[in-house]
Amino acid sequence: MSDQNLLFISGPTNIPGRLRQAMDVQIRDYWAPDFVDLKLPAQAGVIEVFVTDSVHILFFPASGTGGWEAAITNTLSVGDKVLMARNGVFSDRWIDLCQRHGLEVQVIDCAWGDSAPADKIEAALTADAGQQIKAVLITQNETATGVRSDIASIRDPMDSATHSAPLFVDCVSSLASMPFAMDEWGVNIAVAGSQKGFMLATGMAILIVSQTGLDATKQASWPRTFFDFRDMIRATDEGCYPYTPPMNLMAGLRESLTMLSEEGLGIVYARHFRMAEGVRRAVSAWGFELVASAPDLYSDTVSAILNPRGFDSNLLTQHAVYGYGVLFGVGLGELKGKAFRIGHFGSLTDVMVLSGLATMEMAMADLDYPVELEGVAAPAQGYFRESRIGVGRLAA
Amino acid sequence: MSDQNLLFISGPTNIPGRLRQAMDVQIRDYWAPDFVDLKLPAQAGVIEVFVTDSVHILFFPASGTGGWEAAITNTLSVGDKVLMARNGVFSDRWIDLCQRHGLEVQVIDCAWGDSAPADKIEAALTADAGQQIKAVLITQNETATGVRSDIASIRDPMDSATHSAPLFVDCVSSLASMPFAMDEWGVNIAVAGSQKGFMLATGMAILIVSQTGLDATKQASWPRTFFDFRDMIRATDEGCYPYTPPMNLMAGLRESLTMLSEEGLGIVYARHFRMAEGVRRAVSAWGFELVASAPDLYSDTVSAILNPRGFDSNLLTQHAVYGYGVLFGVGLGELKGKAFRIGHFGSLTDVMVLSGLATMEMAMADLDYPVELEGVAAPAQGYFRESRIGVGRLAA
Amino acid sequence: MSDQNLLFISGPTNIPGRLRQAMDVQIRDYWAPDFVDLKLPAQAGVIEVFVTDSVHILFFPASGTGGWEAAITNTLSVGDKVLMARNGVFSDRWIDLCQRHGLEVQVIDCAWGDSAPADKIEAALTADAGQQIKAVLITQNETATGVRSDIASIRDPMDSATHSAPLFVDCVSSLASMPFAMDEWGVNIAVAGSQKGFMLATGMAILIVSQTGLDATKQASWPRTFFDFRDMIRATDEGCYPYTPPMNLMAGLRESLTMLSEEGLGIVYARHFRMAEGVRRAVSAWGFELVASAPDLYSDTVSAILNPRGFDSNLLTQHAVYGYGVLFGVGLGELKGKAFRIGHFGSLTDVMVLSGLATMEMAMADLDYPVELEGVAAPAQGYFRESRIGVGRLAA
């Protein structure tokens, strides 16, 4: 029966039944005239989530890693310099990808728990009088540490520095769960995926490209076919696709966007903040600390929680699996064994989150962590009560 | 998102994804030779759950009420006397059904919270020297009060009284969640349904009939067609069905039985006891009392919980729905407004139960019930910890 | 792979993927306020298909046989006389059901292949000066013979005869595939099911009851609970259900009605006529005859086809199954071995029908039937071409 329990990992997220059904489609011919009925609403809905007037929304049958690779291979060339901050495993992976593709990466190293530092980025750009930096690449939500970076605060100094480098943002683990404002923030390319805030199966990278981002493709010299923006845009303009499209994920995305729209994006964001805040209250009651170094950096999709000294977080997450059948995120990279993570995004509610917190408490008590079961989750319950807005009406 | 929350009503129960898939079948011809591939394993599995050598397992496309009607209209005649205990809404409904069908019902009235009293049944049978009582009808698990009756203790005095009346048992809300032993307990007809312990959609009554039960059909004089045992048994013997069969529920039952068998019936019963006991520990910590009047009567599938004086339990369950999107069972009949119920059976685990308990606590706190959030569910967590057996391996 | 082939039996019918998804619902509480969101649209849609102002639409978790039993046990009493025509297995079954329930059935025997004879019904009613006949029961579409009876032509003489008997119609295998007009035709109770024209799984009887039909319930003296109209109507008025409802079928029905409405009922009927006519052209080309004795009796949902002398139709249908994996309807009752049947209703198109015809031709050729493969199905193709209206746009 334990396979009925919820997941509290940092993605992929629980898939609601409605989206499982939406993805369960019979195959259709993507040359047939009704293919656009699938694609156009998905594109239109994605534009609203990104809050942008950009018209180039690209769906690649790939993971988020594939999305990143598409972003850089279409806009940069071997030897180009890029500016990136490293504050966790996922920003580090992106740096690795850039280096493997022959880019010269100017890395701003940060403590794990800090966000991408706007001041250091500004300084680097100001110092780059020769405009050698061809792009700034930022991870909005560092999934390994539960830290969000403030994209708007990064764009402002880029503008002040009158630097022409475009801004690329990885919002894989934040989009559709935390606010994003592509145009207002001056983002030129954003990369997301199907399996996080959109609550779908894995397998589709979602890219949105501004005109500036698109202009950059002209000088890109990398060989590319599968991820080629030009092929994808040309096919899109013809109402088609350059190869066999991921139709079930496109159908799922169309429905996911309808769900998000029905709930209201503002309410979706508020629900995520509320679940995250409930988790944080419990963490505080446990006497534990988040990896994130300051409250304004707290991610609303995943919390990385430092273990007390002398306790191995891997044993804790393993015990939760084998003892209670519940999956939590493990500590990654330098946090391995030192932190565990609770994913609290996608298709979840406050009462589901309580199930995860109560489980974690039992697992900790079993392993003689310095927590008492008496009342530990109570702060989460208390917060959920005071912030409750009611569900109004049950879903049909 | 609240439609993703779990149900804690007294049935129907949450349907696991595996069984939703099993029921999602394309239609087949029930005259075709592969119909028996569907039916035979379902019958074989049901026999194991009932623990019987009886060979007549009948599947009617009907609710549990239909199953009851089938039991009496095939074995009794207008004017026949039957002996029944009334200790809640569901036993009362069965009495009403018998009376509407023209049976003379000798009712043993019990306090709500008590079980069917073996001593009074024995007395009634002993007093019935003329063997006028044609059947004894008992509800194993009274869903309205969360009370289980001990069937074995009822059969013994029937035998002592050397009374020939057969014993019919309603195990709709207990079968496949609490132990049942048809042959050992001397049950002649048992009635169950698809939507409770079998975790399926509603719509199929499951009857099992001993030879004695079958013999009784010979003198039954009621007009009947849809529920006629004779038609059903004749068709079954021919590998067919007397009318269009509920194929999706039969396919679902086959898979449900596989799931129960994989987990092991003994473990299934232990899991239900454990979940129920966790709920009872929390109830005790809340300072509340169960409707069930003694520990050996506690049901492992549903707990009916008396509200403190001055608090309307209907407001509580409504608040849980509208405030947190979680459904609990309401008080029925004379318990309306005075008790609420927590269903804890079918496709549930300990950590899911904690989600329900935590929700109920929040709802009670919101309505100024005399409970403090600090530590109330902790006894459930404590019990789940000490009784934990581990899940061994995650399901694939 | 043969389980991917279509069914050409006389029901249940192929379930389209959209309806399989619609029926695949997580369980909900039928006491919860959103139950009516499921039920009201289903009732509203059914009213349109029956073309009636009757407000009592009753959904029983039962087969069509259960629906018949509900119709008579709620409106008649033991010893009542009813007038019925027998022209095939299904009308015969209804007669048997009435007799087993103690009704005195005045049977008008007809040749298999004829419809219920309006003139004989008129004569019987005219002769019944004492108004002893309490109801006239007609099967609109005799599934065993592929014969439709003209309900309007039967009601007219009933009115002329100024006879007060209500008219009950079994439209199980015709509703939602062939026109029905409850009010215009003066039908008082109509019985249908989920698994034919509505293209759903088996398991729900659908009854619609006029005020006259309802008035008849007052004097009905049969014991009844499961099928009791009074309980069902009382519960319906309270937005509830007298016992656990068949929620997945109600959800499926809601979607089925949406599909029928999107296609347009008139077009649905035209599609069925067209598929049936295509089959009839092929039958004629084969040199075979329909069981139905005249063109105005031809059913648009199922065709019963007489085999040439000396050929056993059971061998033919068996060969189609074992040789090609395609199921056709067998001859029933006195047509056993003498006729086979092709169901052509529900979720089917012209090109699917051609697949069935082509298969039947191969099976006949294999068994040395006097047909030549050259051109036999061509008349069906020709008819489909000339009657083609185009699909306009592919479904999304």
Add this chain to the structure above:
Amino acid sequence: MSDQNLLFISGPTNIPGRLRQAMDVQIRDYWAPDFVDLKLPAQAGVIEVFVTDSVHILFFPASGTGGWEAAITNTLSVGDKVLMARNGVFSDRWIDLCQRHGLEVQVIDCAWGDSAPADKIEAALTADAGQQIKAVLITQNETATGVRSDIASIRDPMDSATHSAPLFVDCVSSLASMPFAMDEWGVNIAVAGSQKGFMLATGMAILIVSQTGLDATKQASWPRTFFDFRDMIRATDEGCYPYTPPMNLMAGLRESLTMLSEEGLGIVYARHFRMAEGVRRAVSAWGFELVASAPDLYSDTVSAILNPRGFDSNLLTQHAVYGYGVLFGVGLGELKGKAFRIGHFGSLTDVMVLSGLATMEMAMADLDYPVELEGVAAPAQGYFRESRIGVGRLAA
């Protein structure tokens, strides 16, 4: 209703219900220990279909195009020379991909309708004394022309020429429908996909790499991350995946392999030959010709059929869609307007194929093609009769 019709395009293919269910999985953690339960059987099954001892089976969340890109970017470097035959749109696309990635492609141009010519390949290799040709890339089944190339006959002269170039084969539209023998044929890398013979949704490229193929990765200098064999193999060895895996497609593949194994691969191939031959008999009866220039080149998965002069094949396929709701493949590249294609692979049976042939006949007759409906599909029926092996038993 037309969305219920079958597809006769050249892939993606109809997805059987069993595989739609298999792909409909709740998300799981791919770091959890049960991930290997999903992956290992899929890998084991794939090995049987490829008939190889190679141990490196790589699943990329990508289309077939992505699979091709992975094959070359992991084994070759900019400026490397490769030998390829061009005999249709898909081999041409692969050439284009190689050229865009900076490879020097020595193209052997063939008539569309011819296969990759073993003699010319042998000559080219023999002439390449300096072993400048780093790989030979062949498309086993050219989907645009319905032509199969004989891989064994190509490998033999490669060996005779004692040339060390490895052999890469695109078997996207042939694997699991027509025989493949990786080791026997000396194939070093083979590329397939989820959406053709495996009858799954689109979105997963399947690569199998021999030791020789793997050795080639050592000198490959292309930047790569998403498609990097090294990352994938390292993760695979750890029972994990380098990024979020396409779990639903892996679950679907496991079940697809079970289906293929239950039917038996030999029977699967025989079924495809039989369906293809039925189509070819009908084409011959229509008086039309295949694009494929000789019988031993006929593909068993797709037939490309030349239109009579003066008739636009695009109008024909459009008419089939809008007139009858059935999708056929259009002519591609230089066959645009001159040929149409019938896909006959995956989840199809003989009687389904007849539905497609009968539809095509009607469409042709509507457009005044020189075909008479009388008996045109009859040869297909005749062939299906004589080659019938029976289905034995219906699937449960």
